[in-house]
Amino acid sequence: MMMDRPDHDRAGRRAAFLAVLGLGAAVAGGAAGANRMALAAASSHAASMSTQRQTTSRTAIPPRYSYRVVNVYPHDPQAYTQGLVFVDGFLYESTGLNGRSSIRKVKLETGAVVDQRPVAAQYFAEGLAEWRGKLFQLTWQSHLAFVYDRATLRQERTFSYNSDGWGLTSDGTNFVLSDGSADGTLRFHDPSTFRLIKRLTVRDRGLPVSNLNELEFVKGEVWANVWHTDRIARIQPTSGEVVGWIDLDRLLLPGQVTDREAVLNGIAYDAARDRIFVTGKLWPRLFEIQLQP
Numbered sequence: 001m002m003m004d005r006p007d008h009d010r011a012g013r014r015a016a017f018l019a020v021l022g023l024g025a026a027v028a029g030g031a032a033g034a035n036r037m038a039l040a041a042a043s044s045h046a047a048s049m050s051t052q053r054q055t056t057s058r059t060a061i062p063p064r065y066s067y068r069v070v071n072v073y074p075h076d077p078q079a080y081t082q083g084l085v086f087v088d089g090f091l092y093e094s095t096g097l098n099g100r101s102s103i104r105k106v107k108l109e110t111g112a113v114v115d116q117r118p119v120a121a122q123y124f125a126e127g128l129a130e131w132r133g134k135l136f137q138l139t140w141q142s143h144l145a146f147v148y149d150r151a152t153l154r155q156e157r158t159f160s161y162n163s164d165g166w167g168l169t170s171d172g173t174n175f176v177l178s179d180g181s182a183d184g185t186l187r188f189h190d191p192s193t194f195r196l197i198k199r200l201t202v203r204d205r206g207l208p209v210s211n212l213n214e215l216e217f218v219k220g221e222v223w224a225n226v227w228h229t230d231r232i233a234r235i236q237p238t239s240g241e242v243v244g245w246i247d248l249d250r251l252l253l254p255g256q257v258t259d260r261e262a263v264l265n266g267i268a269y270d271a272a273r274d275r276i277f278v279t280g281k282l283w284p285r286l287f288e289i290q291l292q293p
């Protein structure tokens, strides 16, 4: 999410990794995962064997998932994706950077931006979530959320909050906000007042998971992009425990992005048709994926 943080080891490794790969998404979805699938099968088996222990010991290794690409769609390569949701047949997207932040309505099949509103240049827009016909958009360090009418994208009001803003989703009762902190904090906010209800620490085998970025609520779990990685954490939203990891490496072809900040960031779930969409900052493509155990 941030532009000015020092380079990240993982980003460098990923760039090098992409540079030597000649594999496309379809290949990645199939052959690329042979070892991973064996690993995943083993860990999935281990997980099923220890389901009961997980609830008490918190030492079980979360199962890892690979993916299969179901569809590939265009995505605006100028969109610095910070928030993504799918509602009533359209994607809604929040883009970041000062002077380039926006809220947009996007046609899935073509990637065409059918409506958009700029965000004032002093704001760096972040996560996005929908609540009863309204879109809520975070800002990174301004402690301000913008509320838009979904039909018109007209800004109607603002809320303030007391943390950095990274990702945003709704669990059906509250908003869930990530602040990118090292201690793996998720914050739950009342959707009517944006008042802070509670904090939750996300942990993998007892250790906090830092840099939680774009979020999505998927079938009772909070899914979180981990900044500067190709991984999504599947989080149990009452305990904060990571119950699975999704590895999304090699979605893009080598050279499709060159900016080191062009990392995976954007998950949208179409509950009506059980479809999962993912993209990244400045990515030219958006993918519908299915998980592979």
Ligand SMILES: [Ca+2]
Residues within 6 Å of the ligand: 083, 084, 085, 128, 168, 169, 214, 215, 216, 266, 267, 268
């Ligand atoms: Ca999302």
